[in-house]
Amino acid sequence: MKTALFPGSAESQSLAAEYGYDDWLVNRFLRYVPDTHNFLATMERQPARYLRVNELKISKSDLRARLESKGFELESTVLPEVFLVKRSPMSIGATTEYMLGQYYLQDLSSCLAVDALDVGPDQTILDIAAAPGGKTTFIAQRMKNTGSVIALEPNERRARSMTFNLARCGVSNTAVFRLDGRDAERLGTKFDRVLLDAPCSCEGVIPKDATRKTSHSPGDVEYCSNRQEKLVESAARLVKPGGVLVYATCSFAPEENEMVVESLLHSGRISVEPIPYGSEGLTRFDDREFNAQLKNSRRLYPHLHNTTGFFIAKLRIN
Amino acid sequence: MKHREPTRQERTLINRALDRWGVYAFFRDKLMLVAAVDHSTKVCLLPANLKPFFANLEPYFAGLVIGELKKQFTPSIAGADLFARVADSRRYYITVSENAEKLVLYGRDVMGDSIVEASDDLDENELVIILNSKRDAIGVGRTRFAGKSLFQKERITVTTLLDAGSYLREEGG
Numbered sequence: 001m002k003t004a005l006f007p008g009s010a011e012s013q014s015l016a017a018e019y020g021y022d023d024w025l026v027n028r029f030l031r032y033v034p035d036t037h038n039f040l041a042t043m044e045r046q047p048a049r050y051l052r053v054n055e056l057k058i059s060k061s062d063l064r065a066r067l068e069s070k071g072f073e074l075e076s077t078v079l080p081e082v083f084l085v086k087r088s089p090m091s092i093g094a095t096t097e098y099m100l101g102q103y104y105l106q107d108l109s110s111c112l113a114v115d116a117l118d119v120g121p122d123q124t125i126l127d128i129a130a131a132p133g134g135k136t137t138f139i140a141q142r143m144k145n146t147g148s149v150i151a152l153e154p155n156e157r158r159a160r161s162m163t164f165n166l167a168r169c170g171v172s173n174t175a176v177f178r179l180d181g182r183d184a185e186r187l188g189t190k191f192d193r194v195l196l197d198a199p200c201s202c203e204g205v206i207p208k209d210a211t212r213k214t215s216h217s218p219g220d221v222e223y224c225s226n227r228q229e230k231l232v233e234s235a236a237r238l239v240k241p242g243g244v245l246v247y248a249t250c251s252f253a254p255e256e257n258e259m260v261v262e263s264l265l266h267s268g269r270i271s272v273e274p275i276p277y278g279s280e281g282l283t284r285f286d287d288r289e290f291n292a293q294l295k296n297s298r299r300l301y302p303h304l305h306n307t308t309g310f311f312i313a314k315l316r317i318n
Numbered sequence: 319m320k321h322r323e324p325t326r327q328e329r330t331l332i333n334r335a336l337d338r339w340g341v342y343a344f345f346r347d348k349l350m351l352v353a354a355v356d357h358s359t360k361v362c363l364l365p366a367n368l369k370p371f372f373a374n375l376e377p378y379f380a381g382l383v384i385g386e387l388k389k390q391f392t393p394s395i396a397g398a399d400l401f402a403r404v405a406d407s408r409r410y411y412i413t414v415s416e417n418a419e420k421l422v423l424y425g426r427d428v429m430g431d432s433i434v435e436a437s438d439d440l441d442e443n444e445l446v447i448i449l450n451s452k453r454d455a456i457g458v459g460r461t462r463f464a465g466k467s468l469f470q471k472e473r474i475t476v477t478t479l480l481d482a483g484s485y486l487r488e489e490g491g
Contacts, residue, residue, distance in 0.1 A: 057399070066452070099423055099482045100399065100454050124367075148368040153378075163379045167396045168485045172363050172382035177375055188374045 001225040001255045003218035004286045006031065015040055021213040025203075032254055032285060035303060042303035047207045049085040049092060050077065051103045052111055052134075056141050056170045058102040066097055078277055081141070082111050084306075101168035106134045109204075109300045109310035113197060113248040114138045116275050116314045121146040123192040126238055128181035128231065129199055131158035133165040139195070140171040149174040150191070152181055181231045184238055196235040197248045198228045198260075204250035204309020207302065225255040229263050236264055239317040244273075247313045252301075254285040257311040258294045264315065265291045272296040273314045278305060281313065319379055321351040321362065321372060328352060328387055332361055335391035339447070340407035341400075352387065353380075359387040363400075390445070393458055395482050398447045402455035411447050412436045412459070412468070412476060419450040422457045423483035428476035430469050440468060446476065457481040 005024055012027040019026075019040045026040070033039045051074075053060045060081065064074055071089035085092055097103060114135050119125060119142045130136045130151035139149055151174055153159040159178055166174055179186065181196065201220045206212050232247055239245050249256050258281050264270050272281075272293040281297030283290050297313035324332060332350065336342040349366045352359050364381025371377070384397030393401060402411070414422060418432030428448065440446065442464045448457035459476040461468060468475045 057403075093486075096419060096423060096450065096454070096456070096482075099486060100456070101485075102454075122367075146365065148365060148371065150371060156378075159378050164485050164488060166379070167383060167394070168482075170382065170396060170399060173365050173368065175364075175368055175371055175377040175380035178378045179375070186375060187371065189371070 001222060001229070001259055003221040003225075003253075003255055004028070005218060019044065019213070020210070022216070024218060025213070025216060029252070032282060033252060033301065034279070039301060039303045043207050045207065047107065047302060047308050048306045049088075050082055050106060050108045050111070051085055051092065052106045052138060053081045053083070053103050054101055054137065054141060054169050055081060056145060057100065058097075063097060063102055067095070070095065077108055079108065079111050079115055081138075082106075082108055084108075099168075101170055104134055104137055104165075104169060106138070107308045107310075109250075109305070109307035110134055110197070111138060112275070112277050112300070113195065113246055113310070113312050114142065116312050117193050117195050117246045118244060119143055119193055123147045124189070125149045126184065126187075126191040126194045126235075127151045128184065128194065128196045128235055129153065130176070131155065131162040133162040135195060135197060136162070136174060137165060137169040137171055140169070140173055143173060145171065145173045147173060150187060151176045152179045152184060154178055154180045182234045184234060190240045190243075191238055192240055192243050194235050194239050194243070194245045195248070196231055196245065198224075198231050198256075200224050200228070200249035200251040200256050201253060202250055203252045207308070221251075221253045221255050224251070225253070225260060228256055228260045232260055232264060236270065236315070236317060241318065243317050245315040245317060247315065249311050250309060251311065252299070252309050254282055257299075257313075258282050258285070258290050258297060261297060261313045261315070262290050262294060265293065269318045271316045271318065273316050275312055275314055278312070281311070319353045319355060319377055321353045321369075321377075321380060324350065324352045324361070328359070331387055331391050335385070335393075338410060339393070339401045340405035340409055343406060344404045350384075351381070361385045361387060361391065392445060392479070393447065395455070395458065395480050395484065398455040398458050398480075399482075402447055402449060402453065409437050410440070410444060411449055412440075413449045413451065413453070414456075416451055419456055422448055422478055422481050425478060425481050425483065425487075427474040427478050428459060430473050430475040431471045433469055433475065436468050440464060448476070448478065448481075455482070
């Protein structure tokens with residue numbers, strides 16, 4: 001899918017110069033990110049820190065009490081397992097509780113993607129491009145270690161790293177296969193739920209990696225978008241009738257989000273279900289109008305939702 | 319990672335160990351398979367409905383590795399953690415002080431002064447699960463002394479074999 005580019009304006013040039021971005025990117029942000037000035041200012045700050053309680057090991061109240069006794073200040077969020085870390089007297093990845101897998105450091109946006117998956121005990125779940133395993137461990141937690149989770153990660157180093165996280169979190173219902181999502185049909189089965197947090201151009205995590213302000217190119221968006229279309233098609237084929245596919249990225253680009261999901265909607269057997277968080281998905285971009293159902297998808301913005309940038313679409317496969 | 323049913327001999331070693339740690343009843347109806355990894359035999363706990371997925375493809379990793387089989391069964395950190403949470407008795411455990419907890423998590427051995435509690439009748443050269451004051455399993459060790467001698471001051475009395483900090487050290491390495 002070709003990346004839409006627009007002629008530069010005085011506004012885009014001035015913002016690009018002020019915040020150190022390439023002009024083409026700011027020019028696009030002005031067309032799909034609400035309140036772009038505030039957004040760019042927020043992207044300069046370190047993202048909020050969240051932790052997810054691993055209820056396979058400890059209750060929410062016990063962990064909260066333990067961390068608060070050490071001087072941590074935690075605030076509840078829309079998800080009961082996730083806390084915003086307001087203050088930490090020490091590195092949050094260096095506590096005994098962290099080493100023991102009693103919590104996982106994970107952005108709220110990423111947890112919301114798992115929440116949208118709506119998993120239940122004894123289901124079969126497929127998690128595509130799963131490393132480092134944050135969402136996989138949350139899925140296992142929501143399933144209380146029942147059923148089965150198949151996690152795919154083609155890269156050996158990342159797959160190995162994932163096994164440490166699964167062990168640390170006490171996950172027993174998961175098998176990791178070194179497989180690309182596009183080859184997942186080799187598993188020979190269909191799933192109740194499929195999660196595809198697709199490899200993307202990562203516009204949403206610029207606060208963690210500022211080099212992307214200028215290293216990111218229109219070609220990256222196009223490359224990712226083409227790959228995502230293939231992945232999402234493959235993922236949709238692996239869902240049992242009546243099951244759910246959650247498609248997510250940490251990019252703001254419509255070519256990687258709404259336009260990828262729209263490519264699936266032509267068959268008429270897939271619908272986009274609403275999610276109770278975030279801003280509505282785009283229904284138009286550039287000179288294109290999208291399927292009206294795409295407003296049910298969700299966009300999470302740092303300046304509006306205090307998360308890293310994220311896109312989530314919950315698709316019901318009929 | 320190729321999984322298989324444990325042999326009769328392996329099953330005996332596993333069951334003996336589970337009984338020793340007071341978790342035999344918990345594991346009685348659970349599926350445990352063994353897998354050869356890096357020249358050792360790992361014991362994996364996994365739900366039975368995961369096994370059919372191995373028919374077409376071999377997984378890179380599956381289930382929770384609860385321990386390793388050599389001449390005897392040694393619990394992994396994940397296994398020790400599970401045992402400590404589900405055990406119906408407290409045999410073969412030691413509990414260490416808060417200061418010692420940090421040292422164990424860096425892989426250091428346990429000084430006698432740091433042990434605040436130990437199971438009755440521990441012998442020399444016995445495998446033990448190391449707990450912190452909150453009863454979390456933070457390591458697996460081997461006793462260097464028996465009984466009350468475990469508490470002797472200014473001497474290492476338990477060798478730390480595995481610790482929960484290793485997840486982060488190994489993941490980073």
